[in-house]
Amino acid sequence: MFSSSAAPIIGNPIVTTLDYRGYNPEELADMAVDKIIHVGGNSHPVIVDQAKAYRENIRKVLVHYFALAQESAKTTVIGAVAKSGDEKLADYLRRL
Numbered sequence: 001m002f003s004s005s006a007a008p009i010i011g012n013p014i015v016t017t018l019d020y021r022g023y024n025p026e027e028l029a030d031m032a033v034d035k036i037i038h039v040g041g042n043s044h045p046v047i048v049d050q051a052k053a054y055r056e057n058i059r060k061v062l063v064h065y066f067a068l069a070q071e072s073a074k075t076t077v078i079g080a081v082a083k084s085g086d087e088k089l090a091d092y093l094r095r096l
Helices: 025-036 045-083 087-095
Strands: none
Touching (some): 025 045, 045 087
């Protein structure tokens, strides 16, 4: 029989609000790396430096792919609007 008394680690919740926009790729990447990589302050300085460098590399990759995802979603919406016959709205969305 398996049993565990370890409580789940949730961490401190962070609440952000935005006015009239969604998250940009940089903000999303920052939130993601905060969940993926934690750099402990009590580690050897060389290990801390390596972890911070790795964290920044992961952040750059996430920013790139989140930006691609946003453009892809925009392209999908524009395609659906154009397909429905509203070319004026599709042109407006292309300029956003």
